[in-house]
Amino acid sequence: MIDYKTNINTGLKQIDSYFKSAFSVDCVIFGFDGKDLKVLLVKCLDENYLGQTALIGDLVDPKEDLDEAAYRILKNRTGLSNVYLEQVKAFGRVNRHPTGRVITVAYYSLINIEQYKENSASYNNQASWVNVQEVGELAFDHNGILEASRDSLKNKVLTHPVGFNLLSEKFTLTELQNLYEAILDKPLDKRNFRKKMISMNVLVDLEEMQKDVAHRPARLYSFDEKRYEQLLQSRNFNFDS
Amino acid sequence: MIDYKTNINTGLKQIDSYFKSAFSVDCVIFGFDGKDLKVLLVKCLDENYLGQTALIGDLVDPKEDLDEAAYRILKNRTGLSNVYLEQVKAFGRVNRHPTGRVITVAYYSLINIEQYKENSASYNNQASWVNVQEVGELAFDHNGILEASRDSLKNKVLTHPVGFNLLSEKFTLTELQNLYEAILDKPLDKRNFRKKMISMNVLVDLEEMQKDVAHRPARLYSFDEKRYEQLLQSRNFNFDS
DNA sequence: TCAAAAGTGTTACATATACACCCATGT
DNA sequence: ACATGGGTGTATATGTAACACTTTTGA
Numbered sequence: 464m465i466d467y468k469t470n471i472n473t474g475l476k477q478i479d480s481y482f483k484s485a486f487s488v489d490c491v492i493f494g495f496d497g498k499d500l501k502v503l504l505v506k507c508l509d510e511n512y513l514g515q516t517a518l519i520g521d522l523v524d525p526k527e528d529l530d531e532a533a534y535r536i537l538k539n540r541t542g543l544s545n546v547y548l549e550q551v552k553a554f555g556r557v558n559r560h561p562t563g564r565v566i567t568v569a570y571y572s573l574i575n576i577e578q579y580k581e582n583s584a585s586y587n588n589q590a591s592w593v594n595v596q597e598v599g600e601l602a603f604d605h606n607g608i609l610e611a612s613r614d615s616l617k618n619k620v621l622t623h624p625v626g627f628n629l630l631s632e633k634f635t636l637t638e639l640q641n642l643y644e645a646i647l648d649k650p651l652d653k654r655n656f657r658k659k660m661i662s663m664n665v666l667v668d669l670e671e672m673q674k675d676v677a678h679r680p681a682r683l684y685s686f687d688e689k690r691y692e693q694l695l696q697s698r699n700f701n702f703d704s
Numbered sequence: 705m706i707d708y709k710t711n712i713n714t715g716l717k718q719i720d721s722y723f724k725s726a727f728s729v730d731c732v733i734f735g736f737d738g739k740d741l742k743v744l745l746v747k748c749l750d751e752n753y754l755g756q757t758a759l760i761g762d763l764v765d766p767k768e769d770l771d772e773a774a775y776r777i778l779k780n781r782t783g784l785s786n787v788y789l790e791q792v793k794a795f796g797r798v799n800r801h802p803t804g805r806v807i808t809v810a811y812y813s814l815i816n817i818e819q820y821k822e823n824s825a826s827y828n829n830q831a832s833w834v835n836v837q838e839v840g841e842l843a844f845d846h847n848g849i850l851e852a853s854r855d856s857l858k859n860k861v862l863t864h865p866v867g868f869n870l871l872s873e874k875f876t877l878t879e880l881q882n883l884y885e886a887i888l889d890k891p892l893d894k895r896n897f898r899k900k901m902i903s904m905n906v907l908v909d910l911e912e913m914q915k916d917v918a919h920r921p922a923r924l925y926s927f928d929e930k931r932y933e934q935l936l937q938s939r940n941f942n943f944d945s
Numbered sequence: 946t947c948a949a950a951a952g953t954g955t956t957a958c959a960t961a962t963a964c965a966c967c968c969a970t971g972t
Numbered sequence: 973a974c975a976t977g978g979g980t981g982t983a984t985a986t987g988t989a990a991c992a993c994t995t996t997t998g999a
Contacts, residue, residue, distance in 0.1 A: 484725055484766060486796070486807050525725060525805050529796030553794040553809045555727070555770030564766050566727050566807070568794045637950075654953070655989070678950040679996035878978075895980070896962070919976040920969035 484564040488532045489520035489605065491551070491569060491612035492541065494576040494592055495629040497638060500645040501576070501592040502609065503540070504601070511561040512602035518609065519590065520567065533570040540590060542582030547573040547628040551608070551615045559604045571612040573628035620646050623695075624665055627686040633669060635681035636660065665691045725805040729773045730761035730846065732792070732810060732853035733782065735817040735833055736870040738879060741886040742817070742833040743850065744781070745842070752802040753843035759850065760831065761808065774811040781831060783823030788814040788869040792849070792856045800845045812853040814869035861887050864936075865906055868927040874910060876922035877901065906932045 492503040507517040519540050523532040530548070537546055551569040559565065576592065583590075598609060620626055626642050627634075640656045660666060666684045673680035733744035748758040760781050764773040771789070778787055792810040800806065817833065824831075839850060861867055867883050868875075881897045901907060907925045914921035 484727060484764075486725060486727070523796070523807075526798060528798050529794060529807065550793050552791050553770060555764070555809065557767060557769050566764075566770065566809075568796065568807075635951085652989070652991085653951095654991085657952085658954095659988095673951095675998090676950080677998045678948080679952080679998095681951055876978085893962075893964085894978095895964085898979085899981095900961090914978095916971090917977085918971045920971095920978045922978055 484566065486523040486529070487520050487560075487565055487567040488523055488529065488536060489518045489554075489567050489569050489608055490533060490536050490540075491518060491571040491609055492537070493571060493573050493595075493612075493616065493629065494579065495642050495645060496576055496592070498641060498645070499594045499596065500642075502595050502598065503579075503590050504593050504598070505590045507602040509561070509602065515602040516593070516599065517602040518605045522565075523568075529568055533568075533572075537572055537574075540583075541574060541579050543574055543578060547625060549615065549619065551612050554604055554608060556604065567608070569608045569612060571616055573616075573625060575629060575631060577631060617647055624663065624686070624691065632685055633671070633683040634685070635673065635683060637681060639684075663694075665694065725807065727764040727770070728761050728801075728806055728808040729764055729770065729777060730759045730795075730808050730810050730849055731774060731777050731781075732759060732812040732850055733778070734812060734814050734836075734853075734857065734870065735820065736883050736886060737817055737833070739882060739886070740835045740837065741883075743836050743839065744820075744831050745834050745839070746831045748843040750802070750843065756843040757834070757840065758843040759846045763806075764809075770809055774809075774813075778813055778815075781824075782815060782820050784815055784819060788866060790856065790860065792853050795845055795849060797845065808849070810849045810853060812857055814857075814866060816870060816872060818872060858888055865904065865927070865932065873926055874912070874924040875926070876914060876924060878922060880925075904935075906935065 494501045494503065503519060504516045505519055507513065507515045519536060521532070521536050521539075523529060527535070530550075533548055533550075534544070534546075537548065538544055548570055549572070551571055553566055553568045555566040557564065559567070595609070595613065598606070600606065601609065620643065626639070626646065629642060630638060636657055639660065640651055640653065643656070644651055665687050667687045669683045669685055671683045673683065735742045735744065744760060745757045746760055748754065748756045760777060762773070762777050762780075764770060768776070771791075774789055774791075775785070775787075778789065779785055789811055790813070792812055794807055794809045796807040798805065800808070836850070836854065839847070841847065842850065861884065867880070867887065870883060871879060877898055880901065881892055881894065884897070885892055906928050908928045910924045910926055912924045914924065
């Protein structure tokens with residue numbers, strides 16, 4: 464009934480015909496420009512999808528952990544290390560890649576666009592930020608990967624305040640609210656949002672104001688990582704409104 | 705800076721050295737015996753982990769989608785089709801498998817133990833049900849995979865009543881509560897549990913009673929899948945208590 | 946003085962939690 | 973009669989949702 468020779472957990476000799484596949488990692492790199500959620504995309508040079516837009520990805524080196532590969536790709540493309548990175552899931556349709564059998568593992572990461580601009584100056588890699596609402600048809604199965612990543616991010620942000628990774632160190636509550644609205648793709652009530660955020664106890668009031676804005680300047684906050692780590696241990700956040 | 709020749713999304717010729725890996729699927733098959741959450745495990749025949757206990761898994765055929773492979777493995781091992789199946793994530797540490805570079809994609813599935821027993825009689829595959837609380841050291845990185853799957857199931861069950869897949873068609877509210885307690889690994893309040901479950905509107909009161917029990921017989925219910933599908937579309941459940 | 950965004954409280958409603966006793970059956 | 977699990981309601985606390993006006997700045 465079961466062909467034990469092909470069963471990798473119960474024991475097998477290396478069966479050459481199985482070791483002819485490759486893995487890739489695709490990174491959905493999210494950024495935020497103060498108004499819209501953006502994703503970093505590149506032009507595809509693969510002959511089957513020539514000129515189409517694609518996610519940033521690469522083959523995983525045989526001597527490289529999956530997570531390592533994701534960090535390497537991010538570092539290569541953005542110049543940034545220590546970025547927020549989360550695995551989404553694996554995509555493995557047989558014909559998803561024309562070159563051969565390639566299973567890809569999707570990751571999303573959250574980076575600060577300003578920091579990217581500073582660091583990536585030396586990397587002329589022709590990547591560009593596209594509003595997630597305006598992403599057209601992508602190469603391969605990348606539209607599906609992007610959708611799954613957006614969903615994953617939505618769920619994450621409802622329980623963990625990871626959105627801070629997309630903002631500058633100092634930010635206003637309105638910027639934060641705009642970010643949540645962009646991620647959750649729905650409007651939020653200003654007063655309720657502020658109450659909830661402040662009651663979470665992860666914001667540090669910097670007692671500092673915006674400057675040179677053509678309206679009443681807003682108070683600046685930063686994110687208290689230590690406080691957040693403590694909260695993670697005690698119990699879950701819940702950010703729903 | 706970036707080696708475009710090795711970049712699979714922007715275009716590449718097949719690079720043989722990358723196409724020497726394999727994928728496997730590992731299935732965390734959960735069952736419920738009325739009291740404890742169980743997982744179906746097998747004895748490992750791999751020489752590196754000889755005699756150790758392991759999850760059920762297999763290599764993915766080069767001509768087979770990932771999901772297909774998971775369904776095939778389940779069918780082979782349990783005789784069951786149309787089971788509830790959910791991808792967890794990919795595990796890709798370089799040395800996780802001694803035979804070669806093997807990335808594995810974990811799935812968990814929820815099946816009914818009674819149904820399994822009926823169907824698997826002809827498959828003498830020496831699999832056995834182990835209480836998840838009592839699982840010892842497993843082969844490969846399977847303890848990590850099991851943990852990730854339990855977490856994933858916990859989260860799922862808080863928002864979607866998928867637990868029904870583990871029960872018989874007819875069940876009592878106490879059985880259902882025991883199941884939730886086993887999955888969430890904490891006690892729940894009887895009255896609050898019943899109120900909440902009933903208010904979800906996914907239970908059908910069969911107007912039928914338990915028989916041959918040495919105490920007051922309990923009312924039997926079944927799960928209303930159509931109602932559930934409707935609810936999924938409208939908005940999310942929330943099962944937290 | 947105008948435009949533009951910042952900032953602020955209260956009330957109604959819904960949901961979650963805590964909690965203890967009587968009931969029906971088989972032995 | 974007793975042991976076993978089945979079944980039920982209420983009060984309180986907490987969280988969520990809805991809602992509009994005044995303030996501060998630069999132009």
